[in-house]
Amino acid sequence: MSAPADPSPAGAVRPRVALKGLSKRFGTLEVLNGVDLEIVPGEVVCVLGPSGSGKSTMLRCINLLETPTGGVVEVDGVDITARETNIDDVRTRVGMVFQHFNLFPHMTALGNVTVALRRVKRMKRDEAERIGRERLAEVGLADKADARPAQLSGGQQQRVAIARALAMDPEVMLFDEVTSALDPELVKDVLDVMRGLAAGGMTMVVVTHEMGFAREVADRVVFMDAGALVEEGTPEEIFGHARSPRLRDFLDKVL
Amino acid sequence: MGERLEDVRRLFFNWEVMTATFPELLREGLPNTLMVSFGAISIGIVFGMLVALMGISHRWYLKVPAKVYIDIFRGLPAVLTIVLVGLGLPAAGIRPWGREARIAAAVALGAIATAYIAEIFRAGIQSIDKGQMEASRSVGMTYLQAMWLVIIPQAVRRVFPPLTNEAIAIIKDSSLIFVIGLSIGQRDLFRVGQNIAQQSGNYSAVTAAALYYLAITIPLTYLVNWLDTRLREGPKEALPADDLPATAEPGR
Numbered sequence: 068m069s070a071p072a073d074p075s076p077a078g079a080v081r082p083r084v085a086l087k088g089l090s091k092r093f094g095t096l097e098v099l100n101g102v103d104l105e106i107v108p109g110e111v112v113c114v115l116g117p118s119g120s121g122k123s124t125m126l127r128c129i130n131l132l133e134t135p136t137g138g139v140v141e142v143d144g145v146d147i148t149a150r151e152t153n154i155d156d157v158r159t160r161v162g163m164v165f166q167h168f169n170l171f172p173h174m175t176a177l178g179n180v181t182v183a184l185r186r187v188k189r190m191k192r193d194e195a196e197r198i199g200r201e202r203l204a205e206v207g208l209a210d211k212a213d214a215r216p217a218q219l220s221g222g223q224q225q226r227v228a229i230a231r232a233l234a235m236d237p238e239v240m241l242f243d244e245v246t247s248a249l250d251p252e253l254v255k256d257v258l259d260v261m262r263g264l265a266a267g268g269m270t271m272v273v274v275t276h277e278m279g280f281a282r283e284v285a286d287r288v289v290f291m292d293a294g295a296l297v298e299e300g301t302p303e304e305i306f307g308h309a310r311s312p313r314l315r316d317f318l319d320k321v322l
Numbered sequence: 323m324g325e326r327l328e329d330v331r332r333l334f335f336n337w338e339v340m341t342a343t344f345p346e347l348l349r350e351g352l353p354n355t356l357m358v359s360f361g362a363i364s365i366g367i368v369f370g371m372l373v374a375l376m377g378i379s380h381r382w383y384l385k386v387p388a389k390v391y392i393d394i395f396r397g398l399p400a401v402l403t404i405v406l407v408g409l410g411l412p413a414a415g416i417r418p419w420g421r422e423a424r425i426a427a428a429v430a431l432g433a434i435a436t437a438y439i440a441e442i443f444r445a446g447i448q449s450i451d452k453g454q455m456e457a458s459r460s461v462g463m464t465y466l467q468a469m470w471l472v473i474i475p476q477a478v479r480r481v482f483p484p485l486t487n488e489a490i491a492i493i494k495d496s497s498l499i500f501v502i503g504l505s506i507g508q509r510d511l512f513r514v515g516q517n518i519a520q521q522s523g524n525y526s527a528v529t530a531a532a533l534y535y536l537a538i539t540i541p542l543t544y545l546v547n548w549l550d551t552r553l554r555e556g557p558k559e560a561l562p563a564d565d566l567p568a569t570a571e572p573g574r
Contacts, residue, residue: 132456159462169457173475183461186471228457235461 162232222253365432370439
C-alpha cells in the first residue's frame with residue numbers, strides 16, 4: 068500500500084481511526100467539542116492549529132492517554148472507549164511519538180525499542196533484539212543500539228522513540244509535535260524518517276508546526292481552533308485556498 | 323578547672339573501662355544492633371514500596387489506608403510504637419514472629435521505617451516525569467508493568483540518598499528497643515554499654531558504645547553526601563534529584 072486507498076473521509080474503505088463527536092473537558096474547560104474525523108488506512112493527516120486549539124488532546128484521545136468526556140473513538144471499527152475494550156491491547160496497535168521523546172533513560176536504545184516486545188508481546192530476547200535492530204536501522208541508528216539516551220542528540224533520541232513505536236508494528240502512528248523540542252539543525256533527520264514512513268504506506272496522524280512537511284507529505288490537512296475542526300482539505304486547498312478567516316489568519320502568522 | 327576536666331576524663335573516657343567493654347560490644351551488642359536494624363530496613367523497604375504504591379493510587383480504598391498508616395507511624399514517638407508493637411501486640415497474643423524479642427523489635431522499628439520509606443518512595447516515584455508513564459502505556463504496558471520496568475528503576479536511583487538517611491535513623495532508633503526488655507545475648511550496643519556502666523558506675527562503657535554507633539553512622543552520612551553529589555553532577559545519564567529531600571539531615 069503505497070498511496071492512500073481513498074483520501075476522502077466518505078470513502079468506502081473502513082477508516083482506521085474514526086472520531087465521532089469527540090469531546091474533552093478538563094473541569095469546566097472545554098478543550099474539544101464534538102470533533103468528527105476519519106482516517107483511512109495509509110493516509111497521512113497533518114493537524115494544524117494555534118496552541119491551545121486542542122490538537123494534542125485530540126491526538127492523545129486516539130490511544131486514550133486522555134479519556135474523552137464525550138463521543139466515540141474507533142480504531143479499526145472497535146470503540147476503544149467501551150468498557151469491555153482492552154486498552155493495553157489497542158495501544159500495541161497505535162504507536163505514539165512525543166514532543167519530549169520520553170525515552171527510558173535507564174535503558175539503552177535497543178532496550179527502549181525491545182522492552183515492550185519482550186514484556187508486552189512476550190517475545191524471546193533474540194527475536195525482540197532482531198526486530199529492534201531492524202527498526203533502529205530503519206531510522207538510521209543501527210550503530211547506536213548500545214547507547215543510552217543521554218549519549219544521543221535530541222534528533223537521535225527522537226528517532227529512537229520512533230523506532231520504539233514502530234517495533235510494535237502499529238497500524239497507525241501518532242506524532243505529537245515531535246520536532247518542536249529539537250534544535251533546528253536536527254529537525255530534518257526526524258522529518259526524513261517520517262517521510263520514509265509515509266512513503267511506505269504508514270497511516271499517520273501528525274500534529275505539527277512544520278508547514279513544509281504538511282504541505283509536502285500530508286494527504287489531508289486539518290485545521291483546528293478552539294476545540295473544533297474548522298477546515299480540512301488537501302495541502303493545496305488549505306495552504307492555497309483557505310476559506311475560513313481563522314485559517315487565513317493562522318497561516319498569515321506562521322508562513 | 324583541671325580537677326573537673328579530670329573527672330570528665332575518668333567518668334566518660336576511662337580507657338581501661340572502654341577497652342574492657344569493646345569485646346562484649348563487638349560480640350553481643352553490634353550483631354544485635356545490626357540484625358535488628360537490617361531487619362527493620364528490609365521490612366521498611368518491602369512494605370514501604372507497597373504503601374507508596376497504594377498512596378499514589380487513584381482508588382480511595384488503597385490510598386486512604388496508606389495515608390492513615392503514614393500519618394500515624396510518622397506522628398508517633400518511636401519509643402511509643404516500640405512499646406505498642408514490641409510489647410503490646412505479643413501481650414495480646416499477636417506474635418506471628420514467635421517469642422524472640424529481637425524479632426519483635428525489628429517488626430516495631432520496621433513498622434516505623436515503613437511509614438518513612440513509603441514517603442521517600444512516593445516522592446521518588448512522583449519526581450519521575452509523567453511522560454515516562456505515558457510512553458510506557460503507549461506501547462501497551464499495563465500500569466504495573468510501567469511502574470516495575472520504567473518508573474521504579476529510575477525512582478530507586480533518586481531515593482538512594484534519602485533511603486540511606488533513613489537507614490542511619492533506624493540504626494540510631496534501634497537503641498530504643500531496650501524498652502521491650504532484652505535478656506543477656508539479645509542486648510543491642512546501647513544496652514550492653516548501659517548495663518556495664520550501671521555495674522561499674524562509669525559512663526565510659528556508654529562512650530564505648532557511642533564509638534560503635536559513630537563508626538557506622540558517620541561513614542553512612544558521608545556515603546549519602548557522596549551519592550547525592552554524584553546523582554546531581556555525576557555521570558551524564560544521572561537525573562536531577564531536585565524534588566527529593568536528599569540532603570535533609572539524617573535522623574529525626
